[in-house]
Amino acid sequence: MVHKSERPRGRPRAYDPDQALARARDAFWQGGFSGTSLDELAAATGMNRPSLYAAFGDKRALYLEALRRTKDGLLAGTSAAMAAPGGLKANLELFFGKAIDAYLAGDGEARGCFVIGTALTEAVGDPDIKAILHETFTGLDSRLAERLERARAEGELPADADVEALGYLLSAAVHGLAMRSRAGEPREALEGWARGAINHVTSLRRA
């Protein structure tokens, strides 16, 4: 007889893997990789250590998986913001606005960006983390530069605009917000810096 459900043979899981990974990411997000113990991860996910280990491997593998997922989400969100209807300024406002919301999300203190706030510290001596950081940076750069190139072609930017340099500046600008939000800067300050960066780029005149 064919099975109606594909439920596997043994005892069912007491947790949802995606949700558990998100909770573990939240724990790492707050305390960093080295600063978060397996006990805290178990408490955050509601799982006990052996289940964590069976589901995700060791602490580092769990962290790397959370990091990869976050990177993919960041890049997908950036692509979506750049493809949204409206001109360059509207796209950038959406992009920076979503970023600020993410950096200030959560109940307690602002945690900034998960990647920037936790992976940089662990990067020295860890090629896997370095690779994820590299993909995050270059992925963001290229998506921003592509959108700026389109704006240049459509006349929203000067014909001689250096879209690579502008892409780097905007990328650095949003990462600056990630850092400063984690350092405790209030939303109004973050929004002011974002507004300044967007206005600067969208009011350029030809040299």
Added chain:
Amino acid sequence: MVHKSERPRGRPRAYDPDQALARARDAFWQGGFSGTSLDELAAATGMNRPSLYAAFGDKRALYLEALRRTKDGLLAGTSAAMAAPGGLKANLELFFGKAIDAYLAGDGEARGCFVIGTALTEAVGDPDIKAILHETFTGLDSRLAERLERARAEGELPADADVEALGYLLSAAVHGLAMRSRAGEPREALEGWARGAINHVTSLRRA
């Protein structure tokens, strides 16, 4: 009789406090605060744990002292670069060049900026670290904005240039280099981004 030397009464120290603090900073710089043990700090400084404890207090106090000194040095170096002879472009080239040299310094892998690379992770829940981060960011912003304002007054920048926004962008640009160097980007890439940012700012025309 008046003492010829001011050497205190007891057994002399076997270490130089400034040098020990610098070595401890280097250890933290590589592994972060949580990722660096007292054993590693003792090995790096050549001191044993009780001497470390007597000299600097506990691990956190040692880290905070290293962080404060680094922040003060960063701000002093920025002031110096902005006051160096030459125009805006020369000052910015000096500023970015010194930053890149510092980010790539050391024998092994690049470690980026000590403050950015280690304090961000520890900032959540730690008001002291947040305060040092805040002083670092605002100190850098204001020094850059001051120099840009002078350039504007001297005609090197358009009269309607938003020096606050440009100061934030340049600050974010150099912090971007700090992040990317720690992520493993080669010197040539860092220099390219720096050149793009400097050229962009120093070739602005009035809107």
Added chain:
DNA sequence: TCGTTTTTGTACCGTCTTGCACATAAATAG
């Protein structure tokens, strides 16, 4: 009902961690 499979939960192991107690060493003061 009984065996099989998979997950759960307790309990544990060896190691590393921070921080300190205490005896010893090296200097000065008299």
Added chain:
DNA sequence: CTATTTATGTGCAAGACGGTACAAAAACGA
């Protein structure tokens, strides 16, 4: 030379840490 002062170095205590062994539990197949 002796007392005093300060720093050193061994060594330890109490607990946190990452990771796992093992038995009980909860599902399915027959």
